[in-house]
Amino acid sequence: MATLYALSYIGILGFTLLWYFLDAREKPTAVVKAGFLTCVLLYIVFFLFAGRSIPFKLFVMFPRDIGIFLFIVIAGHYLADRTAVYLIVVLAITAFFYTIYFPVLRNSYMASRTPLDPSAEILFDIKSHDQLEKIKSALAKYDPEMEIAFPDIRRKDITELDDYYTLNLPESHENRVDDALKLLFGTNAVDWAERNEVITLSPLKKEKRQGRKDRKTPDYGLNDPFLDHQWGFRQMKMDAYYKILTGKKIKPKKTALIAVLDTGVDGNHEDLKKNYISTKKEYDRDVIGHGTHCAGIACAVSNNKIGIASMSPDAGYVRVTSIKVLDDSGRGSQRSIIDGMIRAVDQGADVLSLSLGGLSNDTGQRAYREVIRYALSHGAVVVVAAGNDNSDGRDHLPAGAEGVIAVTAVDESLNKAEFSNHVKHIKMGLAAPGVEIYSTIPENEYAYFNGTSMATPYVSSLVGVMKSINPKLETSDIFQILNKTGRKTNHPAMTGMFVQPADALAEMIK
Numbered sequence: 084m085a086t087l088y089a090l091s092y093i094g095i096l097g098f099t100l101l102w103y104f105l106d107a108r109e110k111p112t113a114v115v116k117a118g119f120l121t122c123v124l125l126y127i128v129f130f131l132f133a134g135r136s137i138p139f140k141l142f143v144m145f146p147r148d149i150g151i152f153l154f155i156v157i158a159g160h161y162l163a164d165r166t167a168v169y170l171i172v173v174l175a176i177t178a179f180f181y182t183i184y185f186p187v188l189r190n191s192y193m194a195s196r197t198p199l200d201p202s203a204e205i206l207f208d209i210k211s212h213d214q215l216e217k218i219k220s221a222l223a224k225y226d227p228e229m230e231i232a233f234p235d236i237r238r239k240d241i242t243e244l245d246d247y248y249t250l251n252l253p254e255s256h257e258n259r260v261d262d263a264l265k266l267l268f269g270t271n272a273v274d275w276a277e278r279n280e281v282i283t284l285s286p287l288k289k290e291k292r293q294g295r296k297d298r299k300t301p302d303y304g305l306n307d308p309f310l311d312h313q314w315g316f317r318q319m320k321m322d323a324y325y326k327i328l329t330g331k332k333i334k335p336k337k338t339a340l341i342a343v344l345d346t347g348v349d350g351n352h353e354d355l356k357k358n359y360i361s362t363k364k365e366y367d368r369d370v371i372g373h374g375t376h377c378a379g380i381a382c383a384v385s386n387n388k389i390g391i392a393s394m395s396p397d398a399g400y401v402r403v404t405s406i407k408v409l410d411d412s413g414r415g416s417q418r419s420i421i422d423g424m425i426r427a428v429d430q431g432a433d434v435l436s437l438s439l440g441g442l443s444n445d446t447g448q449r450a451y452r453e454v455i456r457y458a459l460s461h462g463a464v465v466v467v468a469a470g471n472d473n474s475d476g477r478d479h480l481p482a483g484a485e486g487v488i489a490v491t492a493v494d495e496s497l498n499k500a501e502f503s504n505h506v507k508h509i510k511m512g513l514a515a516p517g518v519e520i521y522s523t524i525p526e527n528e529y530a531y532f533n534g535t536s537m538a539t540p541y542v543s544s545l546v547g548v549m550k551s552i553n554p555k556l557e558t559s560d561i562f563q564i565l566n567k568t569g570r571k572t573n574h575p576a577m578t579g580m581f582v583q584p585a586d587a588l589a590e591m592i593k
Contacts, residue, residue, distance in 0.1 A: 087129055088126070088129035089185055092148060092188060094121075094122035095119060095152065096151070096152065096155050096180075098115055098118045098122060099119060101115050102115045102116065102159070103159030103160065104163050104169060107163035107164040108164075130144070130145070155176070197441060197443060199260065199279055199280060200279045200416035200417075201254075203251045203279050203416070204251065204252055204278065204279055205250040205252075205260065205263060205264065205276055205277070205278060205279060206232055206249060206250075206277055206418060207267055207273045207275065208243055208273060208274040208275040208450075209247075209248055209272060210272055211272075214272035215229065218267065218272050218273070221269065221270045222266050225252055225256045225263060226253055227250050228250070229248050229249065230248060231245075231248055232244075232418055232421075233245065233421065233422055235425070238457070238460075238461075241457065242453060242456070242457045242460075243453055247450060249279065249418060250267075264276050277450065278417075279418050280480075281414060281415070282409075282420075282440060282441035283441075284346070284409065284439065299317060301317060301321075303325055303392070304322075304326075304329065305386045306388050307383075307390060308390070309529060310391070310392055312531075313391060314516065314519070315516030315520065318497065319516070319582060319584055320583060320584070320585050321394075324394070324584040327585055327588045327592075328548075329396065333588060333591075335399050336554055337550075337554050338400065338551060339401045339433040339548070340402055340404060340431060341381050341401055341436055341543055341544065342403075342435050343374055343381060343438075344406045344408045344423045344424065345377055345378075345405070345407070345437075346369050346370070346371045346372075346411070346413060347367065347374050348366065348375050348405035349369045349523070349526070350405065352375060352379070352525065352527055353389055353390065354384050354391060355379060355382070355383060355403070355523055356384075357384045358384050358398050358401075358402050359402070359404070360402050361405075362404045362405060362426075363407075366404075366406060367405060369405075370411040371413050372530070373438070375525050376522045376530070376537070377539070378403050378405065378523065379393070379522035379523030379524075379529075380393065380537060380540035381393060381401075381403055381541075382395055382402060383523060384398075385397070390523065391521060391523070393544055394541070394547075394548055395548060400547070400548050400551045401547035404432070406423040406424075406430075407423070408422070408423035415439070417450065417480075420437070420439065420481070421451065421454045424455075424457075424465070425454060425457065427463075428457060428461050433463055433464065433547060433550045434463065434465075434547045435458060436540050436543035437467040438467075438536030438537070438539045440467060440468055440481055441480065442470075442474075442478055443479065448480055448484060451481050451484040452486075455485065456486065459558060462554070462555075464488065464550065464558045464561060466487070466490060467481050467484075467487045467488070467490070467539065468489070468535035468539045469482045469490055469492075469505070469506055469512065470482055470503075470535060471492075471535055473502055473503065475504065475505060476489055476491070476504035476512070477509055482504070482506075485510075487558075488512075488513060488542065488562055489509045489511065489579075490512075490514070490515055490517075490541075490542045491503045491505065491506055492518060492533070492535045493514045493515070494519075495519070496573070497514075497572040498572070498573045499514075499574040500517050500533070500535075502535075503517065503535055503538075503578070505576075505577035505578065506579050511558070511562040513542055513569065513581075514572050514580065515539070515541035515581065515582050516537070516541060517535055517537045517538035518533050519531050519533065520538075545582060546561055546565075548584075549587065549588075549591065552588075552591060565582055567590065568586035569581055
């Protein structure tokens, strides 16, 4: 319904422009008029059934839609007889709707489908801290609680995140989030406000020490006993990759740090502890196993006659740490994730690996944009999962945020995994193994998991090795190399290029 509503409205605008164009040249317009009226009727029907309150429809959606329509009418009336200018305007309007406004229309159609953090439903960026009392007064009828959202950020001089507050509505007013947001903007004391959305990991199926084996295991020069469970190594040509790393042309200039932002990591796991750095004791445990599984993919100890291998031949290239941003039920909020990203950057992480995310109803999401900018300003690379809803990764955050590398999942035949979101509309999208991925789980165990969550640490690990060899590489440089040297999947437009580590290293040293 949301997509049909957006399409009907765009149809109204499109037929309006075409109507003026044909009329100015005395061409028949009967068919165009019929199309216009059809779209108007459809728009009215979908507008009436929108899952929003009547005030929101009347005072937000309708004025917005009418305002843009009137702009189109005025442009069409004055420019229709000037062909070149008219076509330029039409192209500009088309680009605007395709890249920006279409998701706004869809997202405004339905009330929030994504749950909000009941302890802090809203994040807002205050213009000046001395205006907090003004905001409290404007929202006094809701009796809200407010506190600084990210109090521990170190570099306050290069970000606006220190100006962010959380707003918590009492249980009796939890359904008044839209009204609270309008009041916030009405104070003229905030630069931005958005919903503090919650994400929850999908249930994980654990299959310990059993399942498929790769019968075509090449000689990687490693002695890890479960290499035959790691089909991704063969498809990524890891035998060639390890030959390059063990040669004399490449040496690490630093040990890059990969921060796994997740459910925690079992830092004492037999195949992780030599490569693991503890950031905080409470982050070194993992009840669910999701974070430990991702950490193993990213940085399991290779060639130690235990478990699996990773892209790091030894701890000289990369090491891994944990930043716990999801609780023991796999649940976290936008605030907890952003706070974890700040902590990772301030701890000196070179790569932030986020195997998480969710569908968002807020199109702005400036807080994510700001924390990514904070990470990039420190030279860190943010790698995130595209998501597992078989939909557009652009609508999922943080995958859809500007400045991240989003990772899709493919199977052993290099088909897009059925569950994986696509990255057609994301600037920096790549693919990696994400089906039947064998890795570490707590208590010295191993299991197969599926998901873009599993594909993400493969890319994070490779990015970490690249940063260890050339610490000056920025996100755009790394993506350009991985995209150029990647291998086409069976659905390249949907998945992005499938990473080829050996070719990426060769590109760096040629």
